[in-house]
Amino acid sequence: MISKAPAPGADTSGDPYLPAHGNGGYRVRHYELNLDYKVGPNRLSASAVLTAEATQALSRVSLDFGEFRINRVLVDGKPAKYLKRGAKLHVRPAKSIASGAVFLIEVHYVGNPRPVRSRWGDVGWDELTDGALVASQPVGAPSWFPCNDHPADKASYRVTLTTASSYLVAITGNLVERVIGGSTTRWVFERPEPTATYLMSVQLGRYDELELTGRGWFPHTGVGTRRFTLGFGRGHVDSVLQTVPQRAAVPPRLRRAFERDFGRQGRMIEMLQRLFGPYPFDEYVIVVTDDDLDDPIEAQGMAIFGANHVDGRRTYERLVVHELAHQWFGNSLTVADWRHIWLNEGFATYAEWLWSEESGGQPASALARSWHTRIKAKPADVRIADPGVARMFDERVYKRGGLTLHALRAEIGDPAFFALLKAWTGDHRHGLVTTEQFVAMAEAYAARSLDAFFERWLWTPALPPLPGA
Numbered sequence: 001m002i003s004k005a006p007a008p009g010a011d012t013s014g015d016p017y018l019p020a021h022g023n024g025g026y027r028v029r030h031y032e033l034n035l036d037y038k039v040g041p042n043r044l045s046a047s048a049v050l051t052a053e054a055t056q057a058l059s060r061v062s063l064d065f066g067e068f069r070i071n072r073v074l075v076d077g078k079p080a081k082y083l084k085r086g087a088k089l090h091v092r093p094a095k096s097i098a099s100g101a102v103f104l105i106e107v108h109y110v111g112n113p114r115p116v117r118s119r120w121g122d123v124g125w126d127e128l129t130d131g132a133l134v135a136s137q138p139v140g141a142p143s144w145f146p147c148n149d150h151p152a153d154k155a156s157y158r159v160t161l162t163t164a165s166s167y168l169v170a171i172t173g174n175l176v177e178r179v180i181g182g183s184t185t186r187w188v189f190e191r192p193e194p195t196a197t198y199l200m201s202v203q204l205g206r207y208d209e210l211e212l213t214g215r216g217w218f219p220h221t222g223v224g225t226r227r228f229t230l231g232f233g234r235g236h237v238d239s240v241l242q243t244v245p246q247r248a249a250v251p252p253r254l255r256r257a258f259e260r261d262f263g264r265q266g267r268m269i270e271m272l273q274r275l276f277g278p279y280p281f282d283e284y285v286i287v288v289t290d291d292d293l294d295d296p297i298e299a300q301g302m303a304i305f306g307a308n309h310v311d312g313r314r315t316y317e318r319l320v321v322h323e324l325a326h327q328w329f330g331n332s333l334t335v336a337d338w339r340h341i342w343l344n345e346g347f348a349t350y351a352e353w354l355w356s357e358e359s360g361g362q363p364a365s366a367l368a369r370s371w372h373t374r375i376k377a378k379p380a381d382v383r384i385a386d387p388g389v390a391r392m393f394d395e396r397v398y399k400r401g402g403l404t405l406h407a408l409r410a411e412i413g414d415p416a417f418f419a420l421l422k423a424w425t426g427d428h429r430h431g432l433v434t435t436e437q438f439v440a441m442a443e444a445y446a447a448r449s450l451d452a453f454f455e456r457w458l459w460t461p462a463l464p465p466l467p468g469a
């Protein structure tokens with residue numbers, strides 16, 4: 001067991017908002033997770049093998065990890081000493097790891113996974129009435145696997161899960177194997193793209209599996225098969241759009257309502273690809289739980305909705321496009337640290353407004369005016385480029401983020417604005433992003449300094465007037 005206090009930096013990512021999540025001294029390249037899960041008793045028996053690279057010489061390694069009984073820890077195949085203290089697992093290999101070396105950490109563990117309590121509520125692995133879900137943003141990942149829990153340490157994954165055959169399993173990744181062995185089924189998913197820990201998800205339930213085509217989900221309805229004309233983004237229309245396979249896991253009782261509520265998702269994918277560039281993953285999976293959820297949540301190549309978000313009347317269609325937009329903004333382009341959260345939520349909000357206009361609802365300009373009026377009535381005490389940890393998910397970060405983009409569009413004009421969005425998603429595809437990088441790229445596309453503009457819109461709490469209003 002380790003008795004010495006951790007060296008400075010070893011147990012912290014240095015994240016200005018969530019320094020206790022993430023650890024220094026190494027980066028994870030790949031996670032191999034083997035999970036055996038029993039739904040009734042909520043029992044997880046698992047192993048995790050992390051392939052990591054030392055960024056400095058290491059006599060020990062810290063991981064973020066929840067409350068499990070740890071049976072064994074190996075480093076490069078050899079038993080290692082370890083100490084579980086609070087939310088950290090400290091591992092001391094038999095032999096120090098040289099800077100630059102690639103090494104394997106293997107953790108065998110068992111327990112009843114439960115969510116991480118946070119200021120944003122319970123996040124991570126949670127039981128459903130009959131199944132389980134994982135929704136980890138921002139700090140829930142250690143509730144089910146040992147990890148370097150920081151968005152900047154993106155890695156690839158292979159996840160194997162064995163559970164009762166009566167459950168449908170969806171895990172963020174491409175399904176590569178499904179082996180039915182009598183009463184249990186083994187599911188294997190691979191996630192080759194760099195993925196943040198908070199975007200890994202496991203979904204288990206008694207769901208119907210729907211295979212959906214890329215263009216129109218339900219050809220018999222004719223939805224999504226007709227061509228339509230974009231009213232904006234002139235000059236940025238791709239002639240070839242990627243067909244994105246879409247699947248869904250839906251409770252049988254909600255299937256009909258789901259088909260209507262998500263019936264235009266194929267068109268949304270078309271629009272977003274035209275505006276933001278190619279869809280970043282091989283497929284898109286929707287999970288609707290049989291339980292209600294507070295909010296839908298994005299995962300890598302996936303989004304999870306509650307039963308309460310499906311009513312057969314498209315009441316929550318803006319959330320369908322919002323979660324879809326996160327595949328570009330948040331999932332492919334991931335915040336380098338949480339201060340930059342508006343780069344996720346402002347863009348997803350603006351995608352809602354663009355879809356509204358595209359689908360014959362209110363134009364983006366009308367939604368911008370309406371939200372400008374509403375935000376103006378609220379206290380002006382949030383800097384959206386650095387809202388503070390307590391306000392990361394404040395509505396004002398979302399709506400002012402959308403307003404900032406709308407104002408930028410007015411400031412630099414549609415051709416530069418939409419070219420910028422595509423360059424932004426293209427240049428940083430599967431990478432990390434900061435507000436400073438976005439400002440620099442916007443200035444390059446505007447071919448002039450936008451200092452004063454961004455100072456008003458990103459760094460000043462007072463809400464500036466909306467251009468053209």
Ligand SMILES: [Zn+2]
Nearest residue numbers: 322326345348
């Ligand atoms: Zn969002």
